[in-house]
Amino acid sequence: MSTIDISTALSTLQSLSSSPSTSASGPLTVLIDDHLTHAKQRLINGENPSEVVTDLQKNVLKAKKEVDRGLKGWYAALGGVGRAVDKTFPPQLSSMSSAYDDPPLFSSPPAKEALDLVVLDSLGRRGLWDAVEALEEELGIQYDEERRKLSEEMHRIIEDIERGDVGSALEWCQTNKSFLSSPQQPSALPYHLHKYVFLSLSNPHEALSYAQRNLMVYIPTQPVLQLVTSCLYPHLPSTTSNTSSSIPSLQSVASYPMKTDGVSNTNNHPETPYQSENSPSLVALFRTEFCRRHGWPKEDPLEVVVDLGSRGGALGVIEKARRLMGDHLGGVRTWTELPMQVPLPPSRRYHSIFVCPVSKEQASEMNPPTMLSCGHVIAEESFNRLLKSGRRPAKCPYCPTETSQAAAQRLYF
Numbered sequence: 001m002s003t004i005d006i007s008t009a010l011s012t013l014q015s016l017s018s019s020p021s022t023s024a025s026g027p028l029t030v031l032i033d034d035h036l037t038h039a040k041q042r043l044i045n046g047e048n049p050s051e052v053v054t055d056l057q058k059n060v061l062k063a064k065k066e067v068d069r070g071l072k073g074w075y076a077a078l079g080g081v082g083r084a085v086d087k088t089f090p091p092q093l094s095s096m097s098s099a100y101d102d103p104p105l106f107s108s109p110p111a112k113e114a115l116d117l118v119v120l121d122s123l124g125r126r127g128l129w130d131a132v133e134a135l136e137e138e139l140g141i142q143y144d145e146e147r148r149k150l151s152e153e154m155h156r157i158i159e160d161i162e163r164g165d166v167g168s169a170l171e172w173c174q175t176n177k178s179f180l181s182s183p184q185q186p187s188a189l190p191y192h193l194h195k196y197v198f199l200s201l202s203n204p205h206e207a208l209s210y211a212q213r214n215l216m217v218y219i220p221t222q223p224v225l226q227l228v229t230s231c232l233y234p235h236l237p238s239t240t241s242n243t244s245s246s247i248p249s250l251q252s253v254a255s256y257p258m259k260t261d262g263v264s265n266t267n268n269h270p271e272t273p274y275q276s277e278n279s280p281s282l283v284a285l286f287r288t289e290f291c292r293r294h295g296w297p298k299e300d301p302l303e304v305v306v307d308l309g310s311r312g313g314a315l316g317v318i319e320k321a322r323r324l325m326g327d328h329l330g331g332v333r334t335w336t337e338l339p340m341q342v343p344l345p346p347s348r349r350y351h352s353i354f355v356c357p358v359s360k361e362q363a364s365e366m367n368p369p370t371m372l373s374c375g376h377v378i379a380e381e382s383f384n385r386l387l388k389s390g391r392r393p394a395k396c397p398y399c400p401t402e403t404s405q406a407a408a409q410r411l412y413f
């Protein structure tokens with residue numbers, strides 16, 4: 001998220017300014033408080049003044065070096081903040097926005113209200129209720145009561161998971177059991193929550209009994225048996241070429257304290273047994289399922305849009321084209337698609353269309369994408385042409401595999 005980039009640079013700067021080792025005041029304080037007082041005392045005691053002054057000079061030089069070093073670090077961090085700001089926001093944002101202000105954006109009352117609601121919703125999604133209330137008061141709009149309750153529930157459960165307590169998340173799974181186990185899109189969340197509890201039990205009997213009660217139901221879809229055996233019998237060689245050392249023993253799991261970051265953040269504690277198996281972050285998994293359950297977008301729409309424009313580089317590319325080509329580009333606001341390419345990170349690519357690689361036609365409801373036995377995907381019409389009479393299976397245009405009409409599967413994007 002773009003705002004985070006800046007806040008990281010800012011906190012670096014902040015920690016430097018408060019740390020005595022890097023701030024200029026540290027070495028100076030030492031110089032005045034210690035060395036000067038000490039020198040004065042030595043003079044009073046009748047020591048040789050030239051020796052005292054020479055020592056003092058050495059200390060002053062040393063302090064100056066330390067101050068210089070501290071300042072260097074400070075300016076580097078300051079530059080870091082500047083670069084983070086430049087990187088996050090395109091330059092001359094206000095002059096750019098006026099260049100695209102024809103017709104003016106968000107000027108009609110419904111458009112203004114829509115924008116306000118998007119901002120309000122983004123704040124509510126993050127659980128920033130102080131900001132939500134301030135905006136409500138300022139604009140005279142209201143955050144949906146039902147939505148607020150749901151968002152509060154989501155954040156309460158996320159906080160619990162971050163604390164290492166998955167009880168409320170499991171309760172939520174129980175309440176939404178039929179949704180989570182729907183055959184179209186069964187969720188892996190309950191399994192991973194139970195697995196987390198299982199791994200945290202230090203007593204093997206207790207763990208086994210927990211697994212029997214809660215994990216057996218996931219055998220068809222998850223590696224339950226492997227998990228249970230590798231934890232209860234850590235000294236057995238595993239079925240793969242790795243030795244048992246790569247599998248967390250129940251004892252090592254038990255000695256791992258259930259703390260915040262181990263559960264929520266995959267990067268902070270790579271040594272924790274749970275994370276070492278590349279398990280998804282429970283918080284991310286829960287958030288995704290919660291949003292899916294209530295039909296909320298998977299990501300905050302406002303964040304996605306701002307990210308695409310700023311860090312994604314779309315605004316920079318458009319602005320560069322506008323400056324180079326001026327009026328030749330036509331009114332930017334009348335474009336239905338961008339006349340230039342904007343390279344986006346994979347997480348920001350939303351391909352909802354499929355173009356058949358054989359016919360080069362875009363798939364539609366009447367001509368949907370069809371997956372062959374080999375996994376290659378072409379449009380249904382192309383597949384039907386390959387089938388010819390329909391009595392013989394069709395050969396894939398990309399590999400030697402043959403697919404019968406019955407084996408072909410319609411895909412939904």
Ligand SMILES: [Zn+2]
Nearest residue numbers: 374376396399
């Ligand atoms: Zn194929």
